[in-house]
Each structure stands twice: as structure tokens, then as C-alpha cells.
Amino acid sequence: MSGTHSSNDLGSGLKQRHVTMLSIAGVIGAGLFVGSGHAIAAAGPAVMLAYAAAGTLVVLVMRMLGEMAVASPDTGSFSTYADKAIGHWAGFTIGWLYWWFWVLVIPLEANAAATILHAWFPGIAVWVFTLLITALLTVTNLFSVKNYGEFEFWFALIKVVAIVAFIALGAAAIFGLLPGSEVSGVSHLVDTIGFMPNGIGAVVAAMLTTMFSFMGTEIVTIAAAESSNPAKQITKATNSVIWRIFLFYLVSIFMIVALVPWNDPRLAEIGSYQTVLNxxxxxxxxMIVDVVVLVAVTSCLNSALYTSSRMLFSLSRRGDAPAMARRTDKSGTPYWAVLLSTAAAFLAVFANYVAPAAVFDFLLASSGAIALLVYLVIAFSQLRMRKQRVAKGEKIEFKMWLFPGLTWAVIVFIVGVLTIMAIRPDHRIEIVATGLLTAAVVATGLLVARRRKAENNGRVALSN
Structure with a gap:
């Protein structure tokens, strides 16, 4: 199949097992293995409420996105739907912001992977590993989408096996069936200053950090456009998102807070998984956790390269990015889009090493609220697209639940979270930086639209 082109000029080389595995493990990043320790240390056992709230939001957003994607699969996904439903400026803005988000993920994940490898091979500098990893994955992404799918399939399989094994060991320890274990039972859920030791404020703060560990769930709607039966793949992936988040996040976090006191300093120092396994x-x-984290960050890096290049390709097809980014090779790979996205990531890596820390910190902060803006745009797009489709008398195969009430509830929730972030001093910089970046992109989008309109008017005048 990899040689054939679908209607969008991309290959359709992703097999069913690729898309299935991508949808199952796309949501598992280093945030779960390492970052969860910080969230637990801040909120205590009640961190499960933070994960449940963030997970519920993602399930609802995926359902809305699934409704639009099943009706018209597109590699631009929500950016294309925003273009149709809200206006050209919205599709332009959210497409470029999303591209920027994933371009910034590339140097972060490459650096995380390089740091682990440097600990194993101290003679080789971190930047050398960063360069090698990024270059290697760029090359695999350049050959064909099948390569991306194959790499991601095996990365995802390792992550899933690791989490399932961890849950099995955790269950054995809880029931006292694990010989040599220092921990058992579930008393730590309440025995250390209660279930919510630091109050609801700490749970809200933890939710703000955990929410971003779910970013990437939506990649499956982008990837499905390069499979042979997109609508079927998207339906399956969207339906399975509930049990995936429940199993991988809620059950594994439950195991950690049940077995280890939340105020154990090791949770934040060495990570939650390693603490429990010790x-x-x-x-x-x-060593086990390092290998799994290395796989997780490499997988995120692989996905970041893929996703940023496909979003750039989609923007280019709509005339919103350089024309060269829409060129594809014989196997349907948008090679210029891959190279341009990697080049932008290398500039970010370069900035990380040579620019003052404040510059790179600002770049990072500028992507801080992008996930929430993407979710907000998906919700508004679904509201409008449903109305448009109903007005045309179209049959809706895959529906958002309790429409429009639940869609509006999601919108109110996201606006509430953005407001809390603006009020809290520790998150205000993210709102300010993302706000400035968004304003700049919207202004650029409006200028592009005005120029295009003037060009079209000029053509019409000439033809008359």
C-alpha cells in the first residue's frame, strides 16, 4: 500500500496495527514515568482526581474531534476543521501554533534521551547524542510513512508492555504476593495527613501540569488520514481512548499512591516508577526505568517530527505555508515539510545551547497553553460543523455525546482553567507568552488573508 497515494497526495502506508498501536500508546510520554512524581508530591493521593479531570477532558475533546474526523479525514485535522467552521484565520492560527508546539517538543525530548545516553556513555557529550538522535529519526521519517508507523509500533509496544508489567507487579505487591517487597496494601491512600493533604488548590495545580501529559492523543486523527480506511481507524481509536487513559494513567497512578507515602522525597527526586520498583x-x-523512559522520549520525538511535518504539509496545501512544504516523493512523504520542521527544531536546540536561559524559557512558556487552545478550537469547530451538517441534512455517523450541552461544558471548563492559569503566579508566564505568540500568529493570518483577497480581486479585475 505504501506506494499508493490517497486523495491528499500523501501515502497511505499506515497499516491497521500501526494506527491501533499509535492510538494506544501515543498518550504515554516521559510525563507519566517521570513527571507524575512531582504531581504526586504536590497534591498527594488526590492527584488521581487531577488525572481523572484531565483525562475526562481529553476523552470529550477526542469524541468531538472524532465526530469531525470520521466525516472528513484530513491530515490537517482540527486546523482544517477550524478553517471550515470558524474562519480561515482560526485554521491558520491553530495550525501554526500546533506546529510550533511539536517543533519545541523535538529538542526537549532529544535532550532528555541524550541525557540518559550520556549517563551510560559519559565520554560522549550530550549535544552529540541530541544531534544523532534527531538526525536518525529525521532520516527514518524521510523514507516513508510506513517507517514512522513501524518505529512507532515497536516503541509503543515496549511502553504498553512496561506499564502492564508495572500494574501487574503493583497488584501483586498490594495483595502481599510479591516476595521481597517492602510495600503492600493501600493504606498510604489515606494514612499520611489524609487523601487530600494540601487541599483542592494543590489538586487544581496538579491538573494544570498533568493536562499537558495527555497532549498527543489527537495525533491518531492526523495519522489515520494516511491509512487505507481512515473513518474506521478514527472510530476505533476514539472509542478506545477511555480505557487507555483509565488503565495507563489512573490505574498506574493508583498503584503508586497506594504503595508509597505521597511525601516520600524520592517521588520527585528520582521519579515515581523507579521509587516504587526499588x-x-x-x-x-x-536501568529498567531509564530504558523505558528512553523509549518513551524517542517515541515522542518520532511523533513530534511526524506531526509537525504533516501539519506544515496541510498548511502549505491551503496556501498558508511555503509552497515547497506540500511536495511529496514517490512514496507520498512530504520531505520538505519534514526537513523544514527539523530545521526549526535544530534552531531551537541551538537556542537552548547559545542563547541566554531566559530566551529558551520564554520559548518553552510560549507553548504552555497551546494544548488548551487546541481543545477550545476543537470544541467551537464541532459546535459549528454539527449545525452546518444538520442544516444540509447530512447523516452524522459518529456523534458527540449529549450535544450541545457537553460541548458547552467543555468550553466553560477550558476557559476556567485558562483563567486559573492567568491568576496563578506560577503559570502566568505561560498565558502571557502563549497570548503574545497567538496574537502575532493571528495578525499574520489576517495579513495573509488580506493579501490573498487583494490578489483574487486583482485576478477578477484582469479577467473582466
């Missing part, structure tokens, strides 16, 4: 008496716990 206490269970699992040999080489650090």
Missing part, C-alpha cells in the same frame, strides 16, 4: 525489591530498577 521498594518492591525489583533488581536494576533504575
Amino acid at each position: 521498594l518492591m525489591g525489583i533488581p536494576n530498577a533504575k
Whole structure:
């Protein structure tokens, strides 16, 4: 199949197993293995409420996105739908913001992977590993979408096996069936200053950080456009998002807070998974977690390269990015879009090493609220597209639940979260930086639209 082109000039080389695995493990990043320790240390066992709230939001957003994607699969996904439903400026803005988000993920994940490799091979500098990893994955992404799918399939499989094994060990430890384990039972859920030791404020703060660990769930709607049966793949992936988030996040976090006191300093220092495995008496716990985290960050890096290039390709097809980005090779790979996205990521890596820390910190902060803006745009697009489709008398195959009430509830929730972020000093910089970036992109989009309108008017005048 990889040689054939679908109607969007991209290859359709992603097999069913690729898309299935991508949808199952696309949501598992280093945030779960390492970052969850900080969230637990801040909110205590009640961190499960933060994960449940963030997870519920993602399930609802995916359902809305699924409704639009099943009706018209497109590699531009929500950016294309925003273009049709809200206006050209909205599709332009959210497309470029999303591209920027994933371009910034590339140097972050490459650096995380390089740091692990540097600890194993101290003779080789971190920047050398960063360069090698990014270059290697760029090359695999350049060949064909099938390569991306194959790499991601195996990365995802390792992540899933690791989490399932962790949950099995955790269950054995809880029931006292694990020989050599220092921990058992679930008393730590309440025995250390209660279930919510730091109050609801700490849970809200934890939710703000956990929400971003779910970013990437929507990639499956972008990737499905390069499979042979997009509507079927999107329906399956969207339906399975509930049990994926429940199993991978809620169950594994439950195991951690049940077995380890939330105020154990090691949770934030060495990460939640490693702390629990050490206490269970699992040999080489650090090495096991390092390998899994290395796979997780490499997988995120692979996805970031893929996603940023496909969004750039889609923007180019709509005339909103350089024309060269829409060129594809024989296998349907948008090679210029891959190279341009990687080049932007290399500039970010370069900025990380040579620019003052404040510059790179601002770049990072500028992507801080993009996930929420993407979700907000998806909700508004779904509201309008449903009305448009109903007005045309179209049959809606895959529906958002309790429409329009639940869609409006999501919008109110997201606006509430953005407001809390603006009020809280520790998140205000993200709102300010993302706000400035968004304003700049919207202004550019309006200028592009005005120029295009003037060109069209000029053509009409000439033809008359």
C-alpha cells in the first residue's frame, strides 16, 4: 500500500496495527514515568482526581474531534476543521501554533534521551547524542510513512508492555504476593495527613501540569488520514481512548499512591516508577526505568517530527505555508515539510545551547497553553460543523455525546482553567507568552488573508 497515494497526495502506508498501536500508546510520554512524581508530591493521593479531570477532558475533546474526523479525514485535522467552521484565520492560527508546539517538543525530548545516553556513555557529550538522535529519526521519517508507523509500533509496544508489567507487579505487591517487597496494601491512600493533604488548590495545580501529559492523543486523527480506511481507524481509536487513559494513567497512578507515602522525597527526586520498583525489591530498577523512559522520549520525538511535518504539509496545501512544504516523493512523504520542521527544531536546540536561559524559557512558556487552545478550537469547530451538517441534512455517523450541552461544558471548563492559569503566579508566564505568540500568529493570518483577497480581486479585475 505504501506506494499508493490517497486523495491528499500523501501515502497511505499506515497499516491497521500501526494506527491501533499509535492510538494506544501515543498518550504515554516521559510525563507519566517521570513527571507524575512531582504531581504526586504536590497534591498527594488526590492527584488521581487531577488525572481523572484531565483525562475526562481529553476523552470529550477526542469524541468531538472524532465526530469531525470520521466525516472528513484530513491530515490537517482540527486546523482544517477550524478553517471550515470558524474562519480561515482560526485554521491558520491553530495550525501554526500546533506546529510550533511539536517543533519545541523535538529538542526537549532529544535532550532528555541524550541525557540518559550520556549517563551510560559519559565520554560522549550530550549535544552529540541530541544531534544523532534527531538526525536518525529525521532520516527514518524521510523514507516513508510506513517507517514512522513501524518505529512507532515497536516503541509503543515496549511502553504498553512496561506499564502492564508495572500494574501487574503493583497488584501483586498490594495483595502481599510479591516476595521481597517492602510495600503492600493501600493504606498510604489515606494514612499520611489524609487523601487530600494540601487541599483542592494543590489538586487544581496538579491538573494544570498533568493536562499537558495527555497532549498527543489527537495525533491518531492526523495519522489515520494516511491509512487505507481512515473513518474506521478514527472510530476505533476514539472509542478506545477511555480505557487507555483509565488503565495507563489512573490505574498506574493508583498503584503508586497506594504503595508509597505521597511525601516520600524520592517521588520527585528520582521519579515515581523507579521509587516504587526499588521498594518492591525489583533488581536494576533504575536501568529498567531509564530504558523505558528512553523509549518513551524517542517515541515522542518520532511523533513530534511526524506531526509537525504533516501539519506544515496541510498548511502549505491551503496556501498558508511555503509552497515547497506540500511536495511529496514517490512514496507520498512530504520531505520538505519534514526537513523544514527539523530545521526549526535544530534552531531551537541551538537556542537552548547559545542563547541566554531566559530566551529558551520564554520559548518553552510560549507553548504552555497551546494544548488548551487546541481543545477550545476543537470544541467551537464541532459546535459549528454539527449545525452546518444538520442544516444540509447530512447523516452524522459518529456523534458527540449529549450535544450541545457537553460541548458547552467543555468550553466553560477550558476557559476556567485558562483563567486559573492567568491568576496563578506560577503559570502566568505561560498565558502571557502563549497570548503574545497567538496574537502575532493571528495578525499574520489576517495579513495573509488580506493579501490573498487583494490578489483574487486583482485576478477578477484582469479577467473582466
